[in-house]
Amino acid sequence: MSQGVGMVGLYVRDQDEALEFYVDKLGFRVHTDVRNGDYRWLTVQHPDQPSFQLGLFKPQEPVLDAATAQTARAIVAKGGMPPLILDVDDCRAAYERMSGRGVEFTQPPEERYGNVDANFRDPSGNGWKMIESRRGKH
Incomplete structure (x- = not known):
């Protein structure tokens, strides 16, 4: 039997805005984009990691009640969610490429802890830490 995490959901304030950011600026690809009334199931995936999806979901009813949805939107907008990690081969090169596409960084590349x-944020306020991967490096 095989098990593993196949998708992680992320709250966003506007799914079209998030889709543009993750696809056009970060280079992700659309995996699923379907609607059921006002509800939209939208997932993207990194081209180098096709077995994993990132869900871009709007905090809304019927998944959350109205008050909880409003609270969730406020927490995301303030950057109160745990940061996500994006592994890259070369942090400085990825920074230059992504900055050129309009990604606004809250911290430029810095060397620390070896x-x-x-760091950057998506348009909804979700924080990302981009880390140079040490895989394959000695």
Whole structure:
């Protein structure tokens, strides 16, 4: 029997805005984009990691009640969710490429703890830490 995490959901304020950011600026690809009334199931995946999906979901009813949805939107907008990690081969090169596509970084690449990392946020306020992967490096 095989098991593993196949998708992680992320709350976003506007799914079209999030789709544009993740596809056009970060280079993800659309996996699923279907609607059921006002509800939209939207997932993207990194081209180098096709077995994993990132769900871009709007905090809304019927999944959440109205008050909880409003609270969730406020927490995301303030950057209160745990950061996501994006592994890259070369942090400085990825920073230059992504900055050129309009990604706004909250911290440029810095070397610390024997690694290079940078921080950015998506349009909804979700924080990302981009870390230079040490896989295959000695």
